[in-house]
Amino acid sequence: MCQKALLVCSFFVMSTARADDANNIKNGEIKGRVIAAETGEPFIGANVRVLGSRLGAATDAEGRFAIARVPVGTYTLLATAVGYESQRLENLVIKENAAIEVKFELSEAPVRLADVVVTPGHFAIMQEEPVTQQTLTAEDIQNIPHFGEDIYRAVRRLPGVSASDYSAKFTVRGGENNEVLVLLDGLELYEPFHLKDINGGALSIIDVQAIGGINLMTGGFTAEYGNKLSGVFDINTIKPETERHRTSLGLSLLHARVMSEGTFGNGKGHWLASARRGYFDLVMQVVEPESKFRPTYYDVLGKWQYRLSNRHTFSANVLHAGDNLDLEEDGDVTDTGYGNSYGWLGLQSFWSPQLYSRTVASVGRVSQDRRAIYYISGRRNVYMDAFEERRLNLYAIKQDWSLGLAERHFLKWGFNLKRFAAAYDYFNSDPYAVGRGSNDLLFEYDTTAVQLEPNGNEMGFYFADRMRLFAPLTVEVGMRYDRVSHTDDANFSPRLHAAFALGKATVLRLGWGRFYQAQGLQELQAQDGDADFYPAELAEHRVLGVEHQFENGVNLRVEAYQKRLSQLRPRYHNLSNSLEFFPEVDDDRVRLEPERGDARGVEVFAKRDAGGKLAWWASYAYAIAEDEILGQKVLRNFDQRHTIYLDATYRPAPRWRVNLAWQYHTGWPYTPATVEPAQYPDGTRYYRTVYGELNSERYPAFHSMDVKVSRDFDAGQGRVTVFVEFINFYNRANVKNYFFEDFRLPNGDLTFEQGADLWLPRLPSIGVSWEF
Numbered sequence: 001m002c003q004k005a006l007l008v009c010s011f012f013v014m015s016t017a018r019a020d021d022a023n024n025i026k027n028g029e030i031k032g033r034v035i036a037a038e039t040g041e042p043f044i045g046a047n048v049r050v051l052g053s054r055l056g057a058a059t060d061a062e063g064r065f066a067i068a069r070v071p072v073g074t075y076t077l078l079a080t081a082v083g084y085e086s087q088r089l090e091n092l093v094i095k096e097n098a099a100i101e102v103k104f105e106l107s108e109a110p111v112r113l114a115d116v117v118v119t120p121g122h123f124a125i126m127q128e129e130p131v132t133q134q135t136l137t138a139e140d141i142q143n144i145p146h147f148g149e150d151i152y153r154a155v156r157r158l159p160g161v162s163a164s165d166y167s168a169k170f171t172v173r174g175g176e177n178n179e180v181l182v183l184l185d186g187l188e189l190y191e192p193f194h195l196k197d198i199n200g201g202a203l204s205i206i207d208v209q210a211i212g213g214i215n216l217m218t219g220g221f222t223a224e225y226g227n228k229l230s231g232v233f234d235i236n237t238i239k240p241e242t243e244r245h246r247t248s249l250g251l252s253l254l255h256a257r258v259m260s261e262g263t264f265g266n267g268k269g270h271w272l273a274s275a276r277r278g279y280f281d282l283v284m285q286v287v288e289p290e291s292k293f294r295p296t297y298y299d300v301l302g303k304w305q306y307r308l309s310n311r312h313t314f315s316a317n318v319l320h321a322g323d324n325l326d327l328e329e330d331g332d333v334t335d336t337g338y339g340n341s342y343g344w345l346g347l348q349s350f351w352s353p354q355l356y357s358r359t360v361a362s363v364g365r366v367s368q369d370r371r372a373i374y375y376i377s378g379r380r381n382v383y384m385d386a387f388e389e390r391r392l393n394l395y396a397i398k399q400d401w402s403l404g405l406a407e408r409h410f411l412k413w414g415f416n417l418k419r420f421a422a423a424y425d426y427f428n429s430d431p432y433a434v435g436r437g438s439n440d441l442l443f444e445y446d447t448t449a450v451q452l453e454p455n456g457n458e459m460g461f462y463f464a465d466r467m468r469l470f471a472p473l474t475v476e477v478g479m480r481y482d483r484v485s486h487t488d489d490a491n492f493s494p495r496l497h498a499a500f501a502l503g504k505a506t507v508l509r510l511g512w513g514r515f516y517q518a519q520g521l522q523e524l525q526a527q528d529g530d531a532d533f534y535p536a537e538l539a540e541h542r543v544l545g546v547e548h549q550f551e552n553g554v555n556l557r558v559e560a561y562q563k564r565l566s567q568l569r570p571r572y573h574n575l576s577n578s579l580e581f582f583p584e585v586d587d588d589r590v591r592l593e594p595e596r597g598d599a600r601g602v603e604v605f606a607k608r609d610a611g612g613k614l615a616w617w618a619s620y621a622y623a624i625a626e627d628e629i630l631g632q633k634v635l636r637n638f639d640q641r642h643t644i645y646l647d648a649t650y651r652p653a654p655r656w657r658v659n660l661a662w663q664y665h666t667g668w669p670y671t672p673a674t675v676e677p678a679q680y681p682d683g684t685r686y687y688r689t690v691y692g693e694l695n696s697e698r699y700p701a702f703h704s705m706d707v708k709v710s711r712d713f714d715a716g717q718g719r720v721t722v723f724v725e726f727i728n729f730y731n732r733a734n735v736k737n738y739f740f741e742d743f744r745l746p747n748g749d750l751t752f753e754q755g756a757d758l759w760l761p762r763l764p765s766i767g768v769s770w771e772f
């Protein structure tokens with residue numbers, strides 16, 4: 001099947017290439033140079049973009065850039081560089097098969113106090129008009145080989161971020177995967193993933209094509225962000241730039257997507273619509289018609305924005321996602337479904353050049369439905385029966401204010417109010433053998449039933465003052481207060497950050513703070529029979545980092561951090577680490593009650609993209625993440641002692657891109673196990689799995705190489721991109737977990753051998769997108 005798909009893709013590439021040559025599509029090219037106005041020196045790594053499109057380029061060592069395949073028309077060109085005023089060139093006319101030459105002269109401008117990055121561990125991604133050095137550009141995200149064209153899977157190639165092959169959910173610096181605050185245009189999203197039965201979520205519910213910028217913070221974040229222990233993933237959708245309409249269509253082996261944006265009201269209004277539909281269920285019907293594995297998912301995003309006046313902009317947003325997973329095998333039935341729905345209104349107000357506010361009012365609903373019947377060893381009269389219905393309805397309003405005072409102080413303050421109502425209806429009846437009767441084993445049932453309808457309120461307030469004490473030093477002092485009714489939490493969270501400029505090219509940053517995370521109303525462990533809410537967990541962050549920009553275009557960052565955890569609530573863990581749709585009924589399920597935890601490490605990140613044929617970035621992280629349980633140090637599940645990422649993009653020609661992404665990390669900890677004989681109370685013998693010391697051994701080291709080759713074609717007034725991608729190109733057998741398989745010897749004795757489940761094998765993929 002994969003070989004046939006690749007042959008079809010190759011035929012499409014060659015056919016499109018012939019059509020391109022034959023039809024002589026009407027496109028032009030923009031070339032130019034960016035220099036410093038004061039010195040005339042060339043800029044390395046300045047960003048030049050064609051507004052209203054995804055076209056752009058970075059300048060090389062001589063300050064030169066070239067943007068090919070620009071459709072015939074009239075455009076505005078924007079050049080930006082950190083510490084310099086941006087410059088626009090308007091009414092550039094692109095003619096058929098012609099190139100125009102332009103020149104930018106950027107003047108130095110002091111970085112506004114509001115734009116100073118005081119947070120270590122801050123990564124700017126896909127920003128449309130950066131005021132700080134971008135870590136990953138929109139082109140980087142597009143080029144990175146990653147399963148499912150998913151933004152979550154792309155950013156986990158940054159230091160401090162880790163995740164499994166199966167899941168889009170990532171963890172930050174040894175934390176749990178629910179410790180990251182996710183925002184979309186100011187709205188907090190809860191569990192924004194598709195197919196949550198697969199390690200918490202196989203894909204995110206946000207189309208990468210609709211994203212205009214991301215701020216990822218992996219520690220020490222400022223006071224406006226609250227109620228999370230480890231990180232912030234702040235996403236903004238595309239902003240309007242011109243009156244041109246833009247549409248993007250995409251097709252891959254996983255899903256089909258469409259995204260379109262445009263303007264109305266003489267440019268005062270902007271609209272955005274995005275939709276995706278996964279069709280893995282349809283693929284399975286063709287590839288394996290007899291299979292009854294039918295996963296489906298879809299998501300829809302809409303945005304309507306209108307400038308009421310020069311001071312006020314109103315917006316209305318909707319986001320809806322749903323998925324369903326049906327599986328029937330050997331009579332066992334699994335049926336799960338999940339939903340996420342949000343609607344929110346926003347108002348951005350510039351009351352004066354110094355005073356700004358943003359208001360967001362929202363409603364939302366998160367749901368999950370699970371049902372399963374598993375027969376025990378083929379017995380039709382003995383089976384596990386489980387179902388769950390879980391709902392969360394939420395209503396919220398938040399407001400953020402900022403005020404600049406004479407370039408010495410930048411004040412920030414705000415509040416959020418939330419109302420939650422949840423419903424839990426959970427039941428399972430799980431059989432276990434207690435002995436042997438005259439003909440068969442005897443079973444009893446362990447039953448769990450929970451029905452609850454809790455509700456609660458959350459409110460938070462914060463204030464921060466960012467001060468420029470003297471020219472090189474900027475300090476931000478903040479305080480946050482959070483009150484959560486259903487856990488009876490009332491906590492103050494002080495924050496302190498500083499940025500010290502050691503010349504034009506080097507910045508030293510530090511961050512310290514206390515970060516509380518209350519148990520969400522939707523996070524009750526009803527499936528484990530735990531109907532209690534626990535007090536908020538606490539993390540104390542200490543982060544020190546330095547960033548340097550070399551003259552040859554290399555950006556280097558080094559950071560050291562420590563995250564001290566306390567007041568940790570109990571959590572449930574399956575010792576075998578196997579993928580199960582109903583893990584709570586497995587025999588290896590244990591309750592862990594850590595007294596405290598600690599995560600610490602050092603991270604190094606370097607990147608160079610000077611607009612030439614080769615761009616690269618690389619990172620190394622040394623990290624330790626551990627808990628203290630019953631007085632003993634225990635490694636956390638995502639403890640990665642050593643992690644290396646190497647990424648390279650090669651542009652052999654303007655239309656071609658070849659991307660390589662290699663990763664290595666120390667194997668994750670696991671709990672060793674043996675199979676030992678045991679007896680039922682009546683003396684009947686059986687075998688059971690006995691687990692050793694928690695997370696005391698490690699899987700073999702994980703490493704893999706992902707490869708992606710892309711080719712652009714002109715198509716009328718747009719562009720077609722075709723890609724071929726290989727995940728785990730050299731087919732490394734990375735161990736996911738171990739299991740035991742039983743064999744009957746010729747003499748009738750039973751023996752057990754250890755086997756291994758693996759992460760993704762070599763996985764080819766093809767896709768095509770059309771932007772016009």
